[in-house]
Amino acid sequence: MERELITADLDPPALVGERYRLVRELSSSSGGSLWCAEDQATAGALVALRQISEDQDRWRRSWLRLQGLLHPQLPRCADAISVDDALWLPREWVEGDPYQALSLSEVLQLLKQLLPLLSVLHGQGLSCGELSPATVLRRSSDGLPVPLDLGGSAAEHPCQDLRQLAELALAVVAPGEAEALQQLELFQRLHGAEPEEQFASADAALQALQQLGLVELGESPAGEPSPPRPAPRRRKQRQEQDVEGRIGPVVVALVVAAVVSTGLGWLLLSRGKVATPSAAPSLSLPSRLPAAEVDQREQLLNRLRALQIDRRWFLKLVDASLLDRYPERGGRLPGESQDDAPLRRVWNEIAEDWLSRVEQLPLDLRTRLGSLTNGDWRRRQDALVSRGLSAKVVEQLVSGSTATLLSDRFGSEMPPEPFRQLWYAAAEQALGGVQIEWLDAKPGKPITVSSSVAAGGARVFPVKVPQGSRLVLGVNGSPLMQMSVFDAQGQVLEDRGPLRVVSLGEVTRAPVQVLVINEGLSTAMLTLSLRADP
Secondary structure, eight states: OTTSOOSOOOSSOOEETTTEEEEEEEEEETTEEEEEEEEGGGTTEEEEEEEEOSSHHHHHHHHHHHHTOOOTTSOOBOOOEEETTEEEEEEEOOOEEEOOSBOHHHHHHHHHHHHHHHHHHHHTTOOOOOOSTTTEEEETTTOOEEEOOOSOOOOSOHHHHHHHHHHHHHHHBOGGGHHHHHHSHHHHHHSOSSGGGSOSSHHHHHHHHHTSOTTTTTBOTTSOBOOOOOOOOOOOOOOSOOOTTOOHHHHHHHHHHHHHHHHHHHHHHOOOSSOOTTSOOOOOOOOOOOHHHHHHHHHHHHHHHHHTOOHHHHHHHHHHHHHHHOGGGTTOOOOSSGGGHHHHHHHHHHHHHHHHHHTTSOHHHHTTTTTOOHHHHHHHHHHHHTTTOOHHHHHHHHHHHHHHHHTTTTTTSOOOTTTHHHHHHHHHHHHHTOEEOOEEOBBTBOEEEEEEEOTTOEEEEEEEOOTTOEEEEEEEEOTTEEEEEEOTTOOEEEEEEESOEEEEEEOOSOOEEEEEEEOSSSOEEEEEEEEEEO
């Protein structure tokens, strides 16, 4: 199993692909092994490195599809490496703890968190691999379940994954709750042995879960909390083991946060009945609300705290998004009445969507959201302009990065606050890693250069061209790359599109600036050929 320590530290340490230093072997089987390794390209950050010795073509195809998926509960997958007769698959290391002794409501919440992920994977012909207490962690940073057995065979039969999910639920539920879980029709259909008994898809199972009665979810029909359950027995302290990313202090902090949030979470997350997007969140305590809603908001509070995201800014972001979606409300946010329950559900859905976007930002940017300024953006822009790029090329770099955070909602325009903070963050991220490589095109002397572009990164090639010459460009590389061509003043010569061959007319304003953006999730190579003609 992944958490079991099989061998001691290697002596001497071995490097895989001249990048990953093997630290220790976590598990081994006839088809390969799993290692803890240090990434020398990121100052020794830990990664999980799977060695594949059998059926490598299938694993390689699955890994490529996983690299193309961006989901907050999927560890990021780096480029596969072939060394001798082995295939090595690196992925993000996960900090967390295993699930165990959960109440019935906690198990149902776990299913609700895993089913959307299964749906995404099944849509790409992928499986979660093994789903068990040994291969699903509660991530320390946000409390979400994360599967570790990635890269498995295609999900030709989704019901198999759903059956595994039922077995996971039964394995982690507290002993006194197992019978109640097995009596649920939802569980019986997830675990069904015959096709006619099973759910047709993960989406169908999720829909059934969402339609479960309040009593089954631990609430009374009137929305009052059910009588308190007996306090669970203290869990036996686990023996010393090599749990992936086990960090006790963080887990303790999250538990304390959950206790505190019972009184404080709604104090900070509750709303008055009338507000505007720019107003600070109301600090009035709410009246009685269904326990499930209170629990959902507490989880949001914990995730914001763990991700170190400014709470007030994030709440303004969600409020503004809701009011933008329902302009007919005239700035009125949902209250605590039963009539506003559908709107409160929409608010929660919007919050989840924004959180899945924001958590992709590095920590140093997440902690600055709410305090980024126009000055931060201008300093980045001025630094690149001073290196020879036009201001419009710099803006094009930012617009490509903002699409991930803001979708296409605001186009290329800088949005108003609180959305503008994400525009600033995208600018910081895009411009901080841009690479510039100057080229000198001379008549009769073709030039070819090869360069790598990091995942989500960009490279700009300013090309010096003799006055009055024509320029022919040919760019080859990954289909996930996009290119644009500008003149010295930032006027568009070739619109953004796939890598291709372009023939420019007489160049009157040099340097010509070739911008290439890598929209993939892994580093990719490109080849640029150019020729100046008289």
